[in-house]
Amino acid sequence: MTHSSAPRLLLLLCIATAIPASLANDWKALEEDELHDPSNPAVTILQDPEEALSLLAPDSAGNKVNWVEAIRQEQIAPRASLYGETQGRQHDTDIVMKNTLDQPYVLFSHKVHNEWMSCEMCHESLFRSVLDGNAISMAKILDGEHCGVCHGAVAFPLTECDRCHSVSPKLSKTPSSGAVVPKQ
């Protein structure tokens, strides 16, 4: 082995061991997750993530569950209120955000978010209901503000750039940032 090939071999070994480990263990058992105390008797009673999550629409990140798809496929039906089935105001306007430097534009779907939460979850605390009225930046999102309150903590993580940055500037027909009329 030459001196210069050693680091490359080490790197390959690292990839060969690290990536399969990450793929093979989608869901840790509670007693192995380094949060739950294995000596706590509840660990044998509480549900392991795999038992529930392996049955839902798969994904490659976060909980390895496509939560939006899980609702659409009627695998789950999370309640909108503690008692009864009251569903609040529904809103399905898409928002295109164009101030994205050299990245594709952001398409924000109110409809998808509305399937998981009421308007008050975001408005008017995290986002003002004014077009172009929010100084959103990736720096702020990465620091846990705006979208980053949920994305990167519980909703799909910030490694999934193209799920938000999904509109090619070349294909977009919208003249400026703003609301897009929902498809009929």
Add this chain to the structure above:
Amino acid sequence: MRRVIKPKRLALILLVLVPLAAAWAEYGDVVINMRAEGEGMSPVVYPHWFHRIRFQCSVCHVDIGFKTKAGASGITMDQISQGRFCGACHNGEIAWSVENCDFCHSGVPGLETGVQGGHETSGPGYW
């Protein structure tokens, strides 16, 4: 000229890859240990995944009033017993009641309050 991976770059790549191989909590798990250990109980581990199968986000974060920052809600057992926060459901009616201490206070001693869940959660500062 033959391309060589410089040691510094290799170290950087290893830093990125190593967390992939480590054990991790389920994405979105929250540790709450603002008061628990100080009062002789194990830290609380809250699984977002289990609850979001059953309830939409705004049930807890709007209707019940949980803040969207770990440790910021200032939850006490007194409040829970009075039906606030976790006690809105964990009352023996919607979900099991507060007598099952170990079900929530199940964390390894010494855990710090925060959102857990692997390398994808480890953003700077806030979480």
